[in-house]
Amino acid sequence: MTNKKNIVCVSNTTWEGFYTKSTVQLVSLLAKSNQLLFVEYPFTIKDLIFTLMGKGRAPVKRMLGIKSRLVKKQSTFDTEVNHLVLPPLLPFAFFKNERLYNFFLNVNTFFYARSIKRAIKKLNMTDPIALNAYNAIYGNTLLGKLKESLSVYYCYDGPDERRYGKRAQVADHSYAEKVDGVITTSDFLADSMKHLNDKMKVVKNGVDFNVFNKSAKTNINTSNKKKVGYIGSLDHRFDIETVEYTVQQLSDYEFEIVGDLMNPKIHDALAKYPNVTFLPPVKPHEVPDLLKKCDVGLIPYLCTEYTKNIYPLKINEYLSVGVPVVLTSFANLPEFDGVANFTKNKEDFCEAIRKEIEQDNVEKILSRIEYAKATSWESRAKDFEKVLDDYLAQS
Template identity: 35%
Template sequence: MKQFDSIICIAQTSWKGDFQKAVVQLMTELSVNHRILFVDYLYTIKDLAQGMAGRPDIPVRKIMHLNNPLSKITTEHGGELYVWSPPVMMPINWLAARTHDQLLSWNTDRLVNGVRDVMRRLNMHRPLVINAFNPVVGLPLLGKLNECATIYYCFDEITTAGDWMSRHGQRYEDAYLRRVDAVIATSETLRQDKSAQQPNTFCVKNGANFDLFNQTRQLAQKQPPVTPVVGYLGTADNRVNIDIMEHCARTMPDVNFEFIGEVPEPKLTERLGGFSNVTFIPPRQPEELPPLLARLSVGIIPFVCNKHTYTIYPLKINEYLAAGLPVVSTPFSILDDFAGIIELADTPEAFAQAIRRALADNDSQRMQERVDTAQANSWERRAREFEAVIQQVPKAWRQEQPA
């Protein structure tokens, strides 16, 4: 029997965006059986200034609470959840530890007061807190929301997460891991790492919005690609192996390469922008992706192999497979789940050869195997795995005693 009347998710990401987010997908699925309050991204005064200066992705009116900061969302599965935009916070990530910690108390008090007010309005009294990769906020928040338990949802290696988190993140995560009731990691390598400090650590891997990305297959059947197009979906940052991509673009002039998403790594555009067969497509809303993927013949994950990427279980692998696409990847992490389904290659030459094989891998049975693999990894199934972990946390779920 569950010991909570609601789930409050404290995230390190916004609800809306130009790409699929694991925590958003999970909360959407969990909303079928639970009341959910999603605490949106904690915008700062710096963000507000940038928004007022014209940055389009910052919702100025909402974070100033000129619009109602609490939104009710009805999901396609019939669930309901609430998304709340917190008040503006102080920007403190760049500060030295002592000053950072002092101002964090101010931010935390501001956040707690706001969340408690929303809890009263929504008649939420005894929540389960799920902290999605935000231990800096999570640690001082412990015990302040009358929560029955706290689960830390860890989907990245915090020491390599960039200045926005790694500057203070590791010392907060180390303490947080010891005090939460359980940890759910998105890869086996992350699970192994975090379990050294928190024995109640479980692995629930990333999934795919199967129904959305499987639309690609129907669109492609109506209008099959004429020219071979190899695509990369998602943020093209310093994880991408530029040497591999440059070699492929140069030695495969008959193949077009498309990067769909943000490109924050300038070296990518510098080294690949001069090739006529390389195109960079700006980010799109998730529902706009199927027509773009329908043009592809192969999906790629050309990540470098290092400590950071070793902890990753990429969202895009199941999204490609749901679309029926052959996948070529570097062996950047433990990808045993996809043995015999995807191609692995670790050098520029081998990667180009693997793409050639993948372009010819269009047998209908092979395509169905890819789709079946993605369906087995849908977010619906991942949510069931997530819920099974919740039921193993004694403070969150009391086991029924046999009569």
């Protein structure tokens, strides 16, 4: 590690939540030798109202300033991160008129920048590194406003046009061109963006190995009851057709689906089958014990322009507890060839599950665990900081 740096992470995710987040993991570990300011997801007035109605999870009291907007958070890695919540911003993404859209974007940016600058001043942070985590729309308008010594775009997914519209891609590409460097989580994503910025680096997702490995399998399940598990977000990426076909064909297997149901069509299609159980999302520290009970873990994503950029966090989590992994071929992840089972269609997907369960053994369990050990977040954080140091040396 090098000299202590001041890092301001402008995030597009929340600090807390149901699932492990790469930004939070990396920032937590970077805080071991640097001063970190994590700027929470930019909640809007709509989020505030929905939370007051009991339909959201926004930090209302901190947003309104009833409680301090700037606090210190203890991470799972025993580090301390400064955590900033913004005042409620104005919803504006729905505007089709570009003038209105840009007007409200700029209004929000004024309050966004003002809040961050106040926190920077209070923390005596000078010449900060501005690390933008998948928040390109605001990245463009905030660029240069924090008096940053370095601007870095941490792009862990491709632009999600389905969620954010065409403007997401425009902002993503525009911002990538302007920053001092871009860090992606997959080789495919880096290759697709290399024409935008010649300072392109890859730091892949990791796993909290020590936590997950405490729940590692020590033997195969010899009972007749076999459990197929999925833990993660239940959203538009989920391949309903493939999973429904598999559930029908493997009626003697139990399917346990755990996660935040963002796409009700998933529940509508699968809940009618007696061998399918839906469970609500759990906290990250509860995930390992759930995985240990599975005989195989699924990552059934649709193959789209968006998902081909993804390096899924859960693949290393499954492997850390020794669980075999069956995936659709949504992304090119050659580093997992021979460790996980990639399938081309619903028939292959179904057969791969049966094969992985029937042919599993202790040797394979240990091999998966050993592979995952090399992908710890500690290792990834060292790689990430090395990239930041290289960018600083070149600036």
